[in-house]
Structure formats: structure tokens, C-alpha cells
Amino acid sequence: MNIIKATDYNDMSRKAANIISAQVTLNPSSVLGLATGSSPLGLYSQLVERYKQGDLDFSRVKSVNLDEYLGLAHDNPQSYYYFMNENLFTKINISPENTHIPDGMATDGQKACEEYEQAIRALGGIDLQLLGLGNNGHIGFNEPGTGFEQLTHCVALTDSTIQANSRFFEKPEDVPTKACTMGIKSIMMARKILIIVNGKGKADIVRKAFFGPVTTEVPASILQMHPDVTLVADAEALSLCTL
Ligand code: F6R
Numbered sequence: 667m668n669i670i671k672a673t674d675y676n677d678m679s680r681k682a683a684n685i686i687s688a689q690v691t692l693n694p695s696s697v698l699g700l701a702t703g704s705s706p707l708g709l710y711s712q713l714v715e716r717y718k719q720g721d722l723d724f725s726r727v728k729s730v731n732l733d734e735y736l737g738l739a740h741d742n743p744q745s746y747y748y749f750m751n752e753n754l755f756t757k758i759n760i761s762p763e764n765t766h767i768p769d770g771m772a773t774d775g776q777k778a779c780e781e782y783e784q785a786i787r788a789l790g791g792i793d794l795q796l797l798g799l800g801n802n803g804h805i806g807f808n809e810p811g812t813g814f815e816q817l818t819h820c821v822a823l824t825d826s827t828i829q830a831n832s833r834f835f836e837k838p839e840d841v842p843t844k845a846c847t848m849g850i851k852s853i854m855m856a857r858k859i860l861i862i863v864n865g866k867g868k869a870d871i872v873r874k875a876f877f878g879p880v881t882t883e884v885p886a887s888i889l890q891m892h893p894d895v896t897l898v899a900d901a902e903a904l905s906l907c908t909l
Contacts, residue, residue, distance in 0.1 A: 667876065667889070668896040671904055675864045679708030682796075682862045682898045686713060687722055689794045689858070695726040697786075699795030699848075700754075701806075702731070702746045705862050706796060707753060714757040724760040730786050732797070732806040732853075734768040735842035736775050736820065744834050744842075745770050768818070768846035775820040779846045783818040786852065795856035799863045803871050803884035807847035810883045816849030850888055859895045861886070866902040873906040 672678035686709070689696050700706070716722045731746060738745040743752075747767050755765055766785055772778030786792060797805050804810065807821045821844065823831075828841055835841045853859070863872055875886035876897060889895050 669876075669904075669909060670896060670898045671909065672864075672898055672900045674900050674902075675708055678862055678864050678898050678900045679712050682706075682709045682860060683712035683716065685860050685896060685898070686794065686796070687716055690722055690724065690727055693793060694723060695728070696793045697728045697730065697789045697791065699792040699853075699856055700729050700731050700750065701796050701798050702733075702749045703798045705798035705864065709796075709862065710754045713754065717758045722758070724758045726764075727760055728764040728789055729755075729760065729766060730782075730789065730792060730848075731765075731767040732795075733845055733847035734770045736770055736772065736844040736846055737842045738770045740770070742770075744831070770846075772846070775844060775846060779818040779820055782846065783848075783852060786818075786848075792856035794858045794860060795853055797853070797859060797861040797886075797889075799861060799868060799871060799875065799886055801868065801871060803875050803886045805850070805853060805861075805886050805889075807845045808850050808853075808885045810885060812850060812882060812885055814850045814854075814882060814888050817852050818846065818848050821845050821847055850885060854888065854892055857894065859889060859892055860898065861889065861895065862898050863903040864900040866905065868903045869906045872897075872899060872903050877907055 672681050734746045740747045768782050769778045832841045874884050880887045
């Protein structure tokens with residue numbers, strides 16, 4: 667595993683943007699696996715800046731997102747569809763038809779997950795998958811205990827996740843209880859993986875995930891078995907690791 671130490675969040679975002687920029691420059695038809703959450707926000711704004719400066723061209727890039735809540739429409743500000751359009755897609759020259767996010771409004775969630783996995787294969791697989799790291803070691807919506815052999819699948823959100831999300835919704839019944847996520851196997855099939863982590867709050871899980879035993883109790887620990895993983899983390903996130 668390649669570990670790149672950044673000084674802080676901005677430095678992490680720039681260093682991660684360097685990796686994605688190199689990928690898109692060297693292979694303009696790359697299939698990028700993308701993530702939502704707070705970790706990639708700075709990276710996405712870096713990519714937008716580089717696009718505006720004329721240094722990046724996304725016209726042939728294809729993207730597949732890791733996950734989406736089930737039951738949220740595209741115009742719901744909590745949907746990952748909304749997030750990606752707001753923070754990246756509408757600010758660069760990627761074609762909307764080249765972007766893929768699991769269908770949050772699918773009536774048959776299981777079928778939608780299977781079709782999503784097939785769509786990834788039809789694109790030729792993922793060249794570079796971007797990941798964030800959950801506080802409990804999750805990647806995508808693959809929570810501790812998820813089998814490493816899973817492909818894209820539906821998950822029931824844990825009570826603590828539902829509880830944490832409830833602050834974003836007016837009524838409790840509007841809070842999503844299910845999601846569609848790429849599985850660990852879908853993620854591990856990506857040719858390269860870039861995982862970005864920042865902040866003191868994640869120092870312990872970074873140590874467990876990348877220096878502890880490989881176990882389904884820490885889903886991200888499986889990344890130790892991938893042949894091409896780059897971890898870009900800030901000094902705080904790496905503070906409990908001896909490099
Ligand atoms: C996002 C995703 C999640 C996040 C993780 C970290 O698409 O699948 O696994 O990457 O929860 O979230 P942040 O970056 O908000 O700390």
C-alpha cells in the first residue's frame with residue numbers, strides 16, 4: 667500500500683486531486699468510482715478549479731458512484747444524486763449520460779443493485795475507485811460484519827445511522843432506512859483504489875484498517891489485500907500509525 671501523508675485537509679484534497687488528475691490525463695476515457703460525504707468535498711472543488719483552468723477534460727470520463735439511499739428522489743438535497751450534481755457534475759464537462767448512481771427510486775431495490783453491478787461490468791470495470799472511510803471502518807455502506815464477497819446489494823441502515831441522518835429531515839418517516847451500495851467485492855475489483863481520510867476522530871480506525879488484522883469487523887481492512895491502493899491521509903488521521 668502506498669501511503670501519502672498530507673499536512674491537513676486542504677493538502678490531502680490537493681494530493682488526492684493530483685492522483686485523479688494524473689488518471690484522467692493519462693487515460694481520458696477513465697471509469698472513475700466516486701464517493702460522497704465530507705472527505706471528498708475539497709478534492710472535488712480542486713478538480714473543478716483544474717477543469718476551469720483548462721488542465722482537465724472530463725468529456726470522455728465515465729463515473730460510477732459507490733452508493734445511494736433508497737427512497738430519495740433526485741431533487742432531494744440528501745440524495746447522493748443531488749450531492750454529486752451540486753458538488754461536481756454540473757461544474758465540469760462530464761456528460762450526464764456518462765455518470766452512474768444507483769437508482770434511489772427503484773421499486774425493486776434488489777434488481778436495481780444487480781443492474782448496477784452489470785452496468786459497471788459493461789463499462790469495463792472501474793479504473794480508479796475513490797473511497798472515504800467511515801468511523802467504524804465502513805466503505806460504501808458496507809458496515810462491520812458485511813461479507814467480503816458481496817457485489818452491489820441493498821442494505822438496511824443501522825439504527826445509529828438512521829438516528830444520525832434524522833437531523834437532515836423534517837419528519838422521521840422521511841429518513842431513509844435502506845440504501846444500495848457497491849459491495850466489497852465490487853470495490854476490490856477496481857484496478858486502483860484511492861482512499862482519503864482526515865481528522866483526529868479517524869486516527870484509531872485508520873490504524874485498525876491499515877495496520878490491524880484483515881477482518882469483516884473492519885470492512886476497510888480488506889484493502890490491505892488489494893494490489894494498488896493509495897491512502898492519502900492528513901497528519902491527524904495518521905497520528906496513531908508508525909510509518
Ligand atoms: C460515501 C460513502 C461513505 C463515506 C464514509 C465517510 O459515498 O460511501 O462510506 O465515504 O462514511 O464519510 P465522510 O467522508 O463524510 O467522513
